[in-house]
Amino acid sequence: xxxxxxxxxxxxxxxxxxxxxxxxxxxxxxxxxxxxxxxxxxxxxxxxxxxxxxxxxxxxxxxxxxxxxxxxxxxxxxxxxxxxxxxxxxxxxxxxxxxxxxxxxxxxxxxxxxxxxxxxxxxxxxxxxxxxxxxxxxxxxxxxxxxxxxxxxxxxxxxxxxxxxxxxxxxxxxxxxxxxxxxxxxxxxxxxxxxxxxxxx
Numbered sequence: 001x002x003x004x005x006x007x008x009x010x011x012x013x014x015x016x017x018x019x020x021x022x023x024x025x026x027x028x029x030x031x032x033x034x035x036x037x038x039x040x041x042x043x044x045x046x047x048x049x050x051x052x053x054x055x056x057x058x059x060x061x062x063x064x065x066x067x068x069x070x071x072x073x074x075x076x077x078x079x080x081x082x083x084x085x086x087x088x089x090x091x092x093x094x095x096x097x098x099x100x101x102x103x104x105x106x107x108x109x110x111x112x113x114x115x116x117x118x119x120x121x122x123x124x125x126x127x128x129x130x131x132x133x134x135x136x137x138x139x140x141x142x143x144x145x146x147x148x149x150x151x152x153x154x155x156x157x158x159x160x161x162x163x164x165x166x167x168x169x170x171x172x173x174x175x176x177x178x179x180x181x182x183x184x185x186x187x188x189x190x191x192x193x194x195x196x197x198x199x200x201x
């Protein structure tokens with residue numbers, strides 16, 4: 001009996017370890033997912049096949065996210081690249097009871113207040129998709145090409161601070177990656193270190 005109990009514990013520990021993080025390699029296939037939008041409409045990665053897709057992990061209560069939304073930096077990126085034909089999914093993986101988690105109606109209100117210009121704001125309260133991609137911070141950006149391959153993952157820009165004044169002096173990695181890709185050029189930096197608040201799984 002003791003041996004069976006020990007085996008069960010080991011299996012439980014192994015099971016937990018398997019769901020903690022996924023590792024997605026540069027140029028590797030981006031895993032498909034389906035998540036509900038704040039309007040209740042489900043959105044999937046596969047439905048955007050043939051287009052560039054940006055996945056942006058966010059938490060409106062995180063000061064690093066406020067850095068990029070407060071001055072309109074994130075909204076400008078969303079607007080520019082969705083107008084260029086890309087699909088932009090903003091994803092919140094904050095768990096119930098954790099910082100940044102809100103019901104869909106409240107999240108829709110917050111997105112409207114911030115003039116969010118992404119294609120859709122998606123809710124991932126169980127953290128399944130966040131863990132699938134290995135999203136570690138808010139913000140954390142993943143860019144996927146029309147063939148479904150990951151071409152960039154990491155930070156929004158090169159200055160890891162929560163100060164909006166640093167935006168103008170930073171190298172914007174998201175802009176650089178998308179501009180290169182849309183022009184048919186290789187992405188120079190495919191992986192950078194994300195910075196921000198930890199995703200509140």
